[in-house]
Every structure is written in structure tokens, then in C-alpha cells.
Amino acid sequence: MSAFNLLHLVTKSQPVALRACGLRSGSCRDKKNCKVVFSQQELRKQLTPLQFHVTQEKGTESAFEGEYTYHKAHGIYKCVVYLFVSVCMSETKFDSNSGWPSFYDVINSDTVTFTDDYSYGMHRIEISCSQCAAHLGHIFDDRPRPTGKRYCINSASLSFEPVDEDSAGEGSSSFPAAQTDKAEL
Incomplete structure (x- = not known):
């Protein structure tokens, strides 16, 4: 058994950082527990290579280069x-100067799951979609009130829906528009 697996077994029942953050633990990483499951082939057709890397391989986009990093339009x-x-x-979006879109809260805590992440020699809390297990980003305890949380989320894992057509200004492209720029694998 690898050190990571052993550490994960030890912390799975008592995730210290999750308890300290006041967040519930749980993950849909085991595809059997997901409510919505897509095949890898289907996802490669649906997503750009960057979107696939971030959401399915727990990747990250380059700092300050994400589509929604400086995005100001109103919507979801x-x-x-x-x-x-x-x-x-x-x-709930704010400029954290971290290089990624940051939010101090999510719409509903049931829409995301939190999992201990020990990659890169550090401990972080991963945020995933509760329905399909797509990797979204990480949460940190270092930001503004009222929550004190920074949900640091990759632009590549997000799609934006403007509140109304007047809000659909520059930088607020929706998922289908992002598909037109998709490179072949």
C-alpha cells in the first residue's frame, strides 16, 4: 500500500481540515456513487482539451489566463x-489576486463535495461537482466575510450563464461558444 493510500485511509474517517473548516466530507470521485456518469470518450468530444484535463484529471489552468479570472458580468x-x-x-465573486476566479460562497452546499487532496506535497481541500465528480478547484480559509472562505475555481471547469442579455457583455461566453474553439485530440 502506498503512503498516499495509507494516509488517505487514516484521514478519510477524520478529515481534520474539513472539520476545521466546518465543511462536510464526501466525494463523488468513485464513479459508482455519482448521480451522472459520462464515458471518457463522450467527455473528450464534449470538452476542450483544457476542460478535460482540469475536470477529469484534476489539472489546473495557468494563473491569470482563465476565461473568467477578470470576468465581471452578472450571472451564474x-x-x-x-x-x-x-x-x-x-x-459572491471577488478579486483574490490569486490568478483564478474566486468566490466566497457557493450557491448551495449540496452542489459540491469536498475531499482531502495531498497532491504536490501539501494538504488542500478539493472541490468537485456533487453530480458528476468534475474537479472544480480548491477551497481555502483565507478570505472575506461573511464566510472567510475562498473557493478558488478553474475557469476551465465553469460555464457562465448571464442573468439577462444586457449582462452578456465581453468575456461572458457560454459553454457552446467555448466548443467552437475546441482542438482535436
Whole structure:
């Protein structure tokens, strides 16, 4: 058994950081427990290579280069894999100077799951879509009131739906528009 697996077994029942953050633990990473499951082939057709890397391989996009990093339009940010899951609202978005879109809260705590992440030699809390297990980003305890949380979410894992057509200004492209720029694998 690898050190990571052993550490995961030990912390799975008592995730210290999740308890400290006041968040519930749980994950849909085991596809058997997901409510919506897509085949890898289907996802490769649906998503851009970057979207696939971030959501399915727990990747991250380059800092300050994501489509929604400087995005100011009013609306709802949804999971790019399963568009029926609304993750965050523009009203909770703030500039964290971290290089990724940051929010101080999610729309509903049932839309995301939190899992201990020990990659890169550090402990973080991963945020995933509760319906399809797509990797969204990470949560940190270092930001504004009222929650004190920073939901640091990759633009590549999000789709944006403007509140109305007047809000659909520059930088607020929706999921279908992102598909037109998809590169072949």
C-alpha cells in the first residue's frame, strides 16, 4: 500500500481540515456513487482539451489566463461537465489576486463535495461537482466575510450563464461558444 493510500485511509474517517473548516466530507470521485456518469470518450468530444484535463484529471489552468479570472458580468457559474449544476453566483465573486476566479460562497452546499487532496506535497481541500465528480478547484480559509472562505475555481471547469442579455457583455461566453474553439485530440 502506498503512503498516499495509507494516509488517505487514516484521514478519510477524520478529515481534520474539513472539520476545521466546518465543511462536510464526501466525494463523488468513485464513479459508482455519482448521480451522472459520462464515458471518457463522450467527455473528450464534449470538452476542450483544457476542460478535460482540469475536470477529469484534476489539472489546473495557468494563473491569470482563465476565461473568467477578470470576468465581471452578472450571472451564474455552472459546472462545465454537467450544466444543470449551478456552482457560484457573480455576487459572491471577488478579486483574490490569486490568478483564478474566486468566490466566497457557493450557491448551495449540496452542489459540491469536498475531499482531502495531498497532491504536490501539501494538504488542500478539493472541490468537485456533487453530480458528476468534475474537479472544480480548491477551497481555502483565507478570505472575506461573511464566510472567510475562498473557493478558488478553474475557469476551465465553469460555464457562465448571464442573468439577462444586457449582462452578456465581453468575456461572458457560454459553454457552446467555448466548443467552437475546441482542438482535436
